[in-house]
Amino acid sequence: MGEGFYISGAVAVVCVVAAFGAAVTIIALSVAYAQEKSKSPLSSAGPETTIPHTTPSGPQQPWHYYRLPDSLLPDYYNMTLWPRLKPDSDDLYIFTGNSSVVFTCVRETDLILIHSSYLNFTTFDGFHARLKGLDGAPAPRVKMTWLEDPTQYLVVQLQSPLQAGSQYELLTEFVGELFNDLRGFYRSEYTEDGVKKVVATTQMQPTDARTAFPCFDEPAMKAVFYITLIHPQGTVALSNTMNYEPVNVTVNGEVLIQTSFEPTEIMSTYLVAFAVCDFGYNETKMDANVLIRVWARRKAIEEGQGKYALEKAGPILAFFERYYNSSYTLSKSDQIAFPDFGAEAMENWGLVTYREAALLYNPEVSSDEDKYRVVGTISHELAHMWFGNLVTMRWWNNLWLNEGFATYFSYLGADYAEPQWNMKDLIVLNEIIGAMAVDALGSSWPLSTKEEHIVRPEDINGQFNIITYSKGAAVLRMLSGLVTETVFSKALHMYLEEFKYQNTVYTDLWKHLQMAVDKAGISLPHSVEDIMNRWILQMGFPLVTINTQTGKITQQHFLLDSESVVSRPSEFNYEWFIPITWIKTGGAEQQHWLLSKEDTNTDMALGASAWLLANINMKGFYRVNYDAENWERLLAKLSSNHQDIPVINRVQIIDDAFNLARAKMVCTTLALRTTTFLHKEVEYLPWKAASRNLLNFFYLLDRSEVIGPMKAYVKKLVTPLFKYFKDQTLNWTKVPERPTDRQNRANAIYLACKTGVVGCRELTTGWFREWMKNPATNNISPNLKSIVYCSAIAAGGVAEWDFVWGMYKNATVISEASKFRRALSCTKQPWLLNRYLQYCLDPEKIELRDGISVIIDIAANPIGLYLAWDFIRANWEHLTHEYGLYVFGSIIDRLCTRFSTEFDYKQLLQFKQDIEKEMDPEDAYFEYTLERIKANIDWMALNKKLVLDWLINETSKLSI
Ligand SMILES: *[C@@H]1O[C@H](CO)[C@@H](O)[C@H](O)[C@H]1NC(C)=O
Numbered sequence: 020m021g022e023g024f025y026i027s028g029a030v031a032v033v034c035v036v037a038a039f040g041a042a043v044t045i046i047a048l049s050v051a052y053a054q055e056k057s058k059s060p061l062s063s064a065g066p067e068t069t070i071p072h073t074t075p076s077g078p079q080q081p082w083h084y085y086r087l088p089d090s091l092l093p094d095y096y097n098m099t100l101w102p103r104l105k106p107d108s109d110d111l112y113i114f115t116g117n118s119s120v121v122f123t124c125v126r127e128t129d130l131i132l133i134h135s136s137y138l139n140f141t142t143f144d145g146f147h148a149r150l151k152g153l154d155g156a157p158a159p160r161v162k163m164t165w166l167e168d169p170t171q172y173l174v175v176q177l178q179s180p181l182q183a184g185s186q187y188e189l190l191t192e193f194v195g196e197l198f199n200d201l202r203g204f205y206r207s208e209y210t211e212d213g214v215k216k217v218v219a220t221t222q223m224q225p226t227d228a229r230t231a232f233p234c235f236d237e238p239a240m241k242a243v244f245y246i247t248l249i250h251p252q253g254t255v256a257l258s259n260t261m262n263y264e265p266v267n268v269t270v271n272g273e274v275l276i277q278t279s280f281e282p283t284e285i286m287s288t289y290l291v292a293f294a295v296c297d298f299g300y301n302e303t304k305m306d307a308n309v310l311i312r313v314w315a316r317r318k319a320i321e322e323g324q325g326k327y328a329l330e331k332a333g334p335i336l337a338f339f340e341r342y343y344n345s346s347y348t349l350s351k352s353d354q355i356a357f358p359d360f361g362a363e364a365m366e367n368w369g370l371v372t373y374r375e376a377a378l379l380y381n382p383e384v385s386s387d388e389d390k391y392r393v394v395g396t397i398s399h400e401l402a403h404m405w406f407g408n409l410v411t412m413r414w415w416n417n418l419w420l421n422e423g424f425a426t427y428f429s430y431l432g433a434d435y436a437e438p439q440w441n442m443k444d445l446i447v448l449n450e451i452i453g454a455m456a457v458d459a460l461g462s463s464w465p466l467s468t469k470e471e472h473i474v475r476p477e478d479i480n481g482q483f484n485i486i487t488y489s490k491g492a493a494v495l496r497m498l499s500g501l502v503t504e505t506v507f508s509k510a511l512h513m514y515l516e517e518f519k520y521q522n523t524v525y526t527d528l529w530k531h532l533q534m535a536v537d538k539a540g541i542s543l544p545h546s547v548e549d550i551m552n553r554w555i556l557q558m559g560f561p562l563v564t565i566n567t568q569t570g571k572i573t574q575q576h577f578l579l580d581s582e583s584v585v586s587r588p589s590e591f592n593y594e595w596f597i598p599i600t601w602i603k604t605g606g607a608e609q610q611h612w613l614l615s616k617e618d619t620n621t622d623m624a625l626g627a628s629a630w631l632l633a634n635i636n637m638k639g640f641y642r643v644n645y646d647a648e649n650w651e652r653l654l655a656k657l658s659s660n661h662q663d664i665p666v667i668n669r670v671q672i673i674d675d676a677f678n679l680a681r682a683k684m685v686c687t688t689l690a691l692r693t694t695t696f697l698h699k700e701v702e703y704l705p706w707k708a709a710s711r712n713l714l715n716f717f718y719l720l721d722r723s724e725v726i727g728p729m730k731a732y733v734k735k736l737v738t739p740l741f742k743y744f745k746d747q748t749l750n751w752t753k754v755p756e757r758p759t760d761r762q763n764r765a766n767a768i769y770l771a772c773k774t775g776v777v778g779c780r781e782l783t784t785g786w787f788r789e790w791m792k793n794p795a796t797n798n799i800s801p802n803l804k805s806i807v808y809c810s811a812i813a814a815g816g817v818a819e820w821d822f823v824w825g826m827y828k829n830a831t832v833i834s835e836a837s838k839f840r841r842a843l844s845c846t847k848q849p850w851l852l853n854r855y856l857q858y859c860l861d862p863e864k865i866e867l868r869d870g871i872s873v874i875i876d877i878a879a880n881p882i883g884l885y886l887a888w889d890f891i892r893a894n895w896e897h898l899t900h901e902y903g904l905y906v907f908g909s910i911i912d913r914l915c916t917r918f919s920t921e922f923d924y925k926q927l928l929q930f931k932q933d934i935e936k937e938m939d940p941e942d943a944y945f946e947y948t949l950e951r952i953k954a955n956i957d958w959m960a961l962n963k964k965l966v967l968d969w970l971i972n973e974t975s976k977l978s979i
């Protein structure tokens with residue numbers, strides 16, 4: 020505990036340790052952090068390694084290194100690919116292709132290394148490839164060719180060297196398989212009107228372009244791509260650019276279509292995309308010259324589900340053009356939704372691919388949140404047209420230059436498209452708080468790492484993590500606030516201009532920001548580079564502590580668990596240059612730069628009744644602690660006039676206090692006290708922040724005697740909010756105007772029903788019963804559906820359950836189906852939960868891809884927890900066979916959020932020993948999970964009684 024803490028004697032006695040980091044971590048790690056990638060559920064192993072090459076002994080040859088040598092640079096590719104949408108006689112879905120790459124030799128070499136994986140090559144004179152010299156350059160003769168694993172190269176050794184300055188062409192012919200693995204060039208299957216359909220599409224990022232055609236598969240190896248696809252009658256072929264008129268070709272007597280595309284921009288291999296499908300589309304124009312189309316299953320288009328995306332995509336694209344003062348250079352922008360897509364979406368230049376739920380919207384069944392997801396995802400992907408596509412990070416270690424920007428701008432783009440929604444505020448809840456939860460762990464990692472640490476495809480995949488996305492966005496938001504948005508956008512314009520069609524490192528960005536800052540005459544205490552490097556090159560973030568008695572300010576590296584070992588050294592000794600914005604009673608916003616470990620600002624020393632609040636609107640990526648007196652005054656202010664504190668700071672006070680309590684720096688009761696003002700609060704953001712933190716308590720306490728008083732407390736807090744919305748909506752007959760009110764109405768009903776507020780259950784079950792009576796007309800407000808279904812199923816029996824099950828099986832809108840699926844796990848009947856678990860073993864009932872979420876949802880139900888746990892143990896072999904150990908770790912992980920007793924701990928330990936043989940020795944999940952359960956047990960031991968006493972006392976006091 021650092022200096023500047025003043026806990027009065029009485030408080031200190033009951034002040035306890037909160038070993039609660041566990042629960043927050045899970046929440047944070049399970050946040051849908053990655054817009055493009057959501058595969059790795061846990062990055063606890065850290066995103067980097069230091070393995071430069073593969074063979075353990077013997078001399079290292081160039082093909083043993085994962086990075087390409089710098090001797091050859093690609094100019095353009097020319098390829099023709101023919102995917103088969105029907106299985107061949109071996110029951111394989113294949114594609115055949117030929118491809119040539121024209122490259123320039125920049126350093127004499129007798130070796131060509133080009134990435135290739137999962138491709139079988141036709142041989143010419145015994146070699147995998149042919150080489151031609153261009154412009155009269157003679158081509159050396161090939162000596163030897165082979166495929167090298169695990170570095171994934173096609174190796175071509177030559178008898179004599181290629182000449183520096185000359186151009187050559189390497190030609191290959193190959194066959195590959197269209198797996199349904201959501202990677203590379205793959206197939207995806209779905210059923211429409213009872214007919215099974217197959218589409219072929221791509222997901223190249225980060226390292227799977229090499230599975231579709233041989234290529235120099237690194238982001239800095241930019242080139243132009245000439246693409247031709249051959250496909251069956253009745254299908255359409257799409258790629259990054261506009262197609263030329265398709266022609267018929269006859270192959271082995273079959274008449275097929277051949278579609279060629281205009282050459283692409285100069286771009287990275289991971290942005291190549293193509294698709295063959297029979298989808299429908301809607302189209303419009305942006306600014307008369309860019310064609311915007313939305314593609315999806317025919318039925319979805321006919322139902323108008325693409326309409327919303329079509330309306331918003333053009334304006335968002337135009338907004339970014341203006342913001343960056345840089346035009347979108349292609350003649351079209353296609354958005355296409357696939358029923359089966361691994362990531363949320365992918366920003367392929369000109370052909371952006373999405374999951375259906377991230378692009379399609381149906382006003383009758385989709386909620387506001389479904390809509391945010393659509394507009395947020397479109398914004399994110401379209402921001403990539405500049406940050407990522409036009410200017411690309413040189414290597415994956417600086418992926419945040421793509422993803423941090425896209426994440427930050429997704430909120431600005433969405434705010435432009437839907438100004439009513441307060442999207443710019445939502446970034447605090449959705450990104451910043453989540454990033455802080457992970458970045459407060461001793462095992463966190465910096466935003467930008469060394470290039471040589473990110474080498475293998477697995478390392479590269481690991482870069483798609485919450486730090487890259489959310490902390491990247493948070494740091495950019497802080498920077499934009501520091502230099503003002505006008506200067507920020509000018510700097511970005513210059514950066515994009517200088518580096519278009521090229522690659523960058525972060526110092527290129529600092530350079531342009533510095534120039535813009537100098538030009539605008541903004542004074543900063545250090546250079547942009549010196550300030551910002553501390554935020555991106557060291558992990559973690561500071562806790563700022565302000566003593567309002569003396570005006571003393573200190574900083575320290577904030578760790579949720581003060582005992583966690585920080586093994587990663589930092590060249591900056593975990594100190595930051597911190598822009599502290601603050602206000603005190605009635606005053607205007609001021610700024611103080613904290614440039615050392617401690618400092619004093621006498622203006623921050625307060626008189627007897629004043630309060631001080633720092634980090635206004637949570638623009639800075641840090642947390643704040645105060646002396647006990649100031650906490651008391653802030654709490655008093657919240658109780659008397661909470662509106663005097665900006666709404667984002669109401670979020671901040673709650674979230675900082677709960678996290679400080681977890682870090683044992685303030686009492687758990689202080690954290691709880693930051694929620695008592697909620698009985699007067701009607702704004703969405705503070706309610707959401709508080710319910711997240713309180714739900715963590717529910718998770719741990721809901722099988723203990725504390726749950727009764729806990730529910731009573733939350734019930735008292737939420738009752739006025741429930742009444743407020745009842746009045747505002749004229750007894751629930753009207754929909755609130757403001758979108759955040761609509762969200763908070765849902766929040767109110769959720770918490771009210773959970774804690775038994777009078778009238779809540781009657782309300783939800785009433786709506787549900789009406790719908791059951793007349794299944795064809797569902798009048799439940801889309802925003803309330805999840806809550807109403809869940810609440811009605813919890814209150815009901817088998818009839819309600821079977822009714823929703825029927826709806827689930829017939830749902831045609833993905834987001835609607837997932838609401839039904841989740842609601843089914845809300846029942847309180849153990850036999851229904853068990854039956855539902857059994858359904859997970861039958862892919863006819865629950866599709867494979869949804870099985871894991873069903874089990875997790877059931878485990879989140881207090882009654883389902885142990886049922887799910889028994890189920891997993893009983894069916895371990897089957898489940899690991901279907902889902903693999905990797906995905907499986909995430910179930911154990913989620914399940915154990917709630918384990919908090921010695922008995923739970925022993926059970927998991929026993930299970931671990933039982934299955935030790937089958938476990939991947941690298942798998943750290945169990946260790947990690949066991950550690951977290953220990954932390955939960957400790958937390959319970961220290962806090963249970965304290966929380967119980969506080970709740971009982973507080974509930975009796977709170978008048979409503
Ligand atoms: C690409 O290859 C096709 C034939 O395979 C050829 O007709 C076309 O001219 C080539 N395009 C370029 C730009 O080399």
Ligand SMILES: *[C@@H]1O[C@H](CO)[C@@H](O)[C@H](O)[C@H]1NC(C)=O
Pocket residue numbers: 111113138139194195196
């Ligand atoms: C490629 O070759 C391997 C080994 O012979 C074979 O198992 C695989 O099926 C082939 N793939 C295709 C698409 O032909």
Ligand SMILES: *[C@@H]1O[C@H](CO)[C@@H](O)[C@H](O)[C@H]1NC(C)=O
Pocket residue numbers: 252266267274
């Ligand atoms: C291509 O072939 C299909 C089927 O044989 C035919 O319907 C179509 O008119 C042909 N198109 C062209 C441009 O020749």
Ligand SMILES: *[C@@H]1O[C@H](CO)[C@@H](O)[C@H](O)[C@H]1NC(C)=O
Pocket residue numbers: 299300301302320321326
């Ligand atoms: C979208 O396309 C469908 C099918 O072609 C058509 O019926 C519908 O009117 C189109 N909607 C819009 C908004 O263009």
Ligand SMILES: [Zn+2]
Pocket residue numbers: 054055366399403421422425426
């Ligand atoms: Zn992205």
